[in-house]
Amino acid sequence: MNTQNGSNETAFRAVVRHAGDFADNLVLLSELQMKLLVADLEDFRRGLLIPGLFLLIGVGLGVACCPTALVGLALLIIEHFKTSYASGFLMVAGAAAVLSGLLCIIGGHQLLKCISVLRRSREELVRNVRWIQTVLRRKRTAVRK
Numbered sequence: 001m002n003t004q005n006g007s008n009e010t011a012f013r014a015v016v017r018h019a020g021d022f023a024d025n026l027v028l029l030s031e032l033q034m035k036l037l038v039a040d041l042e043d044f045r046r047g048l049l050i051p052g053l054f055l056l057i058g059v060g061l062g063v064a065c066c067p068t069a070l071v072g073l074a075l076l077i078i079e080h081f082k083t084s085y086a087s088g089f090l091m092v093a094g095a096a097a098v099l100s101g102l103l104c105i106i107g108g109h110q111l112l113k114c115i116s117v118l119r120r121s122r123e124e125l126v127r128n129v130r131w132i133q134t135v136l137r138r139k140r141t142a143v144r145k
Contacts, residue, residue, distance in 0.1 A: 022135060029128050033121070040121045047114040054107025062100030070096055 070092050078088035 025135075026132065029132075033125060033128060036124055037121045040118050044114060044118060048111070051107045051110035051114055054103055054110065056107075058100055058103030058107055061096065061103065066096070 071089075074085075074089040074092040077083065077091055078085055081088075
């Protein structure tokens with residue numbers, strides 16, 4: 001075997017070895033990325049309860065407006081303040097709409113904070129993809145030389 005053929009065979013083995021190392025690192029990186037995603041989703045699930053309850057209560061109040069209680073409150077306002085039926089009912093409906101809106105805003109804001117937990121996984125994935133691209137560029141440059 002001449003030296004040129006021997007050096008080609010050695011270079012080929014080095015490329016194969018580096019490709020195997022890279023594939024091993026890629027599998028390990030993928031496994032770690034999935035574990036991080038699972039951890040982030042668990043944090044997301046844990047933080048979902050309170051904002052979900054706020055939204056559920058707010059939407060339920062906004063849609064149903066607790067008809068009996070609201071009608072009773074409107075009639076109480078009408079009797080106490082000697083107003084018309086229209087103004088009493090409108091005051092109660094306006095107060096219920098404001099309360100419903102506040103509950104939805106609070107719940108929605110907390111839900112957005114809860115969703116931001118997934119930011120860690122996204123940032124780590126971007127870093128991993130950049131690392132893979134860098135390694136591939138270096139390998140391509142090394143093989144060309």
